[in-house]
Amino acid sequence: xxxxxxxxxxxxxxxxxxxxxxxxxxxxxxxxxxxxxxxxxxxxxxxxxxxxxxxxxxxxxxxxxxxxxxxxxxxxxxxxxxxxxxxxxxxxxxxxxxxxxxxxxxxxxxxxxxxxxxxxxxxxxxxxxxxxxxxxxxxxxxxxxxxxx
Numbered sequence: 001x002x003x004x005x006x007x008x009x010x011x012x013x014x015x016x017x018x019x020x021x022x023x024x025x026x027x028x029x030x031x032x033x034x035x036x037x038x039x040x041x042x043x044x045x046x047x048x049x050x051x052x053x054x055x056x057x058x059x060x061x062x063x064x065x066x067x068x069x070x071x072x073x074x075x076x077x078x079x080x081x082x083x084x085x086x087x088x089x090x091x092x093x094x095x096x097x098x099x100x101x102x103x104x105x106x107x108x109x110x111x112x113x114x115x116x117x118x119x120x121x122x123x124x125x126x127x128x129x130x131x132x133x134x135x136x137x138x139x140x141x142x143x144x145x146x147x148x149x
Contacts, residue, residue, distance in 0.1 A: 001041045001105065002081040004030040007054055007139035011074045013123035014130040021121030026071030027052075028133050032081030033097040033105040041145040042105050046112035048148055049073070054139050062139075072119035076131055077106045099126055 005027055012022035029049060033041075054062050055069035066073065079102065083091035097105065103125045113120045123129045 001034065001037045001045050001109070001145045002032045003045055003049065003143045004078070004081065005049055005052065005054075005141045005143060006030075006133060007136045008074075009134040009136045011131065011133035013074065013076055013121075014132075015124050015127045020124055020129075021074050021076075023072045023074045023119075023121055025069060025136075027066050027073050028131070029073055029075045030078035030081060031075055031106055031109055032078045033102040034082055034095055035097050035101070037097060037101075037105055037145065039105070039108050042109040043112045044145055044148055045143065046109055046116060048143060050113065050116045050118055052141070054141070067118065072121070073113055074121045074123075075106070075110050075113065076123040076129060077102065077125045 008026060008028045010024050011028040012019050014020065027049065051065055053065050055064040055066065055071065057063040079093060079096040082096035083093055084095060085091050106125055110120050110122055
């Protein structure tokens with residue numbers, strides 16, 4: 001699985017004009033799944049993101065994780081994280097998992113995040129979503145479960 005993690009002051013996702021998820025301080029996490037990904041990958045990704053010390057402490061140093069900072073998570077499914085742009089001008093998404101695999105993996109990522117004691121809002125899997133955010137820092141990280149360990 002892949003994730004783009006952005007430290008935000010606030011973020012929201014809207015589907016058909018209705019806000020489906022919103023957070024104040026926390027992490028906007030765009031999550032994508034590949035064909036070979038498993039529930040174990042979703043759990044590893046949730047643990048890694050929850051433990052990232054990317055929030056400032058009293059001295060302004062990145063020493064706090066999202067829980068310690070009093071933040072929450074907004075998770076948005078994002079198959080385009082597996083877009084391959086090496087050939088031509090149109091990305092290929094062949095590496096992205098089909099919805100019947102990706103949707104349960106995304107749901108498992110969210111459940112794993114919540115099992116760690118984090119508040120987690122979401123968009124709607126497969127919907128056309130409008131995501132708004134105020135990136136804080138900016139701090140943006142790319143994680144890939146094939147490279148976590």
